[in-house]
Amino acid sequence: MYTTVELKKEGRLARLTLNRPASMNAMDDVMMKELADVFEELKGDMTVQVLLIQGAGRAFSAGGDIKAMVDPNSPLDIGKVMVDVCRLAKALYTLPQVTIAVVHGAAAGLGFSLVLGCDHIIAEEESKLAMNFIGIGLIPDGAGHFFLKERVGVPQAKSLIWSGKVMNGQEALEKGLIDEVVGEGKSTERAELFAHKLLASPIAAMIASKNILHAQKTKELESVLELETEAQVAMRKTADHLEGIQAFVGKRKPEFTGK
Template sequence: MYSTIELKKEGRLARLTLNRPESMNAMDDVMMKELADAFESLKTEADVQVLIIQGAGRAFSAGGDIKKMVDPETPMDISTVMIDVSRLAKALYELPQITIASIHGAAAGLGFSVALGCDVILAEENSKLAMNFIGIGLIPDGAGHFFLKERIGVPLAKQLIWSGEVLPGPVAKEKGLVDELVPEGQVAQASEMLAQKLLQSPIAAMLATKKILHAQKIDELESVLRLESEQQVAMRNTQDHMEGISSFVQKRKPTFTGK
């Protein structure tokens, strides 16, 4: 059914795997659409109560696929992409399941936004997390602004977004961006144990609490997604973005001019 992700349901537990391991699960336009479709399908799966989101291969997700952004053969239409990115973020936030982000390797850019949209974030000690859109002259999308602010507040969210700092697992935990750190190679096992613990809890009451807390924020989330889409389309047309992309591809230090 899907070509870039896998969605498996085992009774009350579902697993969604980002499955482009050859590119560290970088998200191209196909994966963004498939994630949006998968999350929207799970919104009607009341029998599924826990969802684990994980990455195949060496990483959770390296973020948006920059190579696809500059590929003249298959250019990504930013306006269409932003519709799917907004769809996936809203559907993720509205899911009637407890969502667990199971992070190993890297969770960067849009991959980090998806992780931050989950209810619980588990990460391996040697993982690297980064809201690193700024490096190519872009802003966070996938509700990155909203999810970061919800976790750590506006002042710290601004600092993290503006710096694009790559955070080792322990630093991310210290800043409140990760709920539980586990040793290298053990996040899959830890996520499974947590999922089973949740399924043996009075989870209907827990899900009711999630629904109440999230319902208050839907209008704000939709506003953030609208603004992110408008501003990301604008940023894609800036000289700084072109410089950021070309310097990334050429593996050199960018020279930004604020235009």
């Protein structure tokens, strides 16, 4: 049914795997749409109570597919893409399941937004976590502004967005961005244990609390998504963005001019 993600349900537990391992699970327009579709499907499934989200291969997700941004044969329609990015962020935030992000390797850009949208985040010590849109002259999307602010507040959110700082698991834990850090290769095992602990708890009450806390914020989330869409469409037309992606593809240091 899906070509870039895999959803497996085992009773009250579901596992969602980002499955483009050859490109470090970089999100192209197909994956963005499929993630939105999966989350919307799960919104209507009250039999699933815990959702594990992980990446196949060497990384959780390297973020948006930059090579797709510069492919002249299939230019990315940013307006269309942002519709799916907004759908996936809103559906993720309003899921009636406890969501657990299982991070190894890179979780960058939109991949990091997806991680931050989860209820509980487990990352390996050697993970590379970064809200690094700034490196290609863009702003966080996928509700990156909202999820960062929820986790660490406005001043810290600005600092992380503006610097594009790459953090390992321990640094991210110290900043309050994630909930647990584990040794190399241990994230899946730890996530399984945590998921089964949740399933042996009064989880219906936990989900009810999640719904109450998130319901207060849904309007704000929708507003952030609208603002991100508007700004991202504008940023895609800037000279700095063009320079950023050309420098990335050419493996050189970009020279930004603020235009």
